[in-house]
Amino acid sequence: MRKIFLLAACLATAACAPGVVKRQKAESKEYAELRDADCYTVDLFDEVDIEPPAPNVPENIRAFLGDWGYGAWNGTWCHDMLIYKVTPAGEVTLMDMHAPNFSLNQPPTVFRRTGYVDLNGTLRFAYGKERRVYRIDRQFLVGSRTGNLGEFRIAMTRKDIVPAPINRPLKLVSN
Secondary structure, three states, X not given: OHHHHHHHHHHHHHHHOOOOOOOOOOXXXXXXXXXXXXXXXXXXXXXXXXXXXXXXXXXXXXXXXXXXXXXXXXXXXXXXXXXXXXXXXXXXXXXXXXXXXXXXXXXXXXXXXXXXXXXXXXXXXXXXXXXXXEEEEOOEEEEEEEEOOEEEEEEXXXXXXXXXXXXXXXXXXXX
């Protein structure tokens, strides 16, 4: 009886331990060709905190805030976007990150950019001849990119809410 109680106590403690996630990432077939759970872009040198939005920021603008990733342009070129500031007027400040793409002769990059969310809830920004458009579709940030490099599509999910792998103890009790 004592071993059963000890086992139950260990399991309860392990379930509440920091870093332990009780649920697995839900697999979704939606936008599967535009997502990649193993995508990696770049590491930021300095930590960028997401700024809490002012109370008067509309929900359709506020929804863009977050660390978005696990997406790949046309399923092949990894892209992350950290949207860390939004204003009531729809201005969005973000970090735009890309992995290298050797077939397009593109190095890994990270740029701070400013975009705007229009009345329809669409985030837009441009640089050079590149045009980017994003919209929220349930839990996805769906985007398109057009310009010198061609036409691309992507679907990202929030990196800040995707559960971490479950940490499992090697041995709960010994005899």
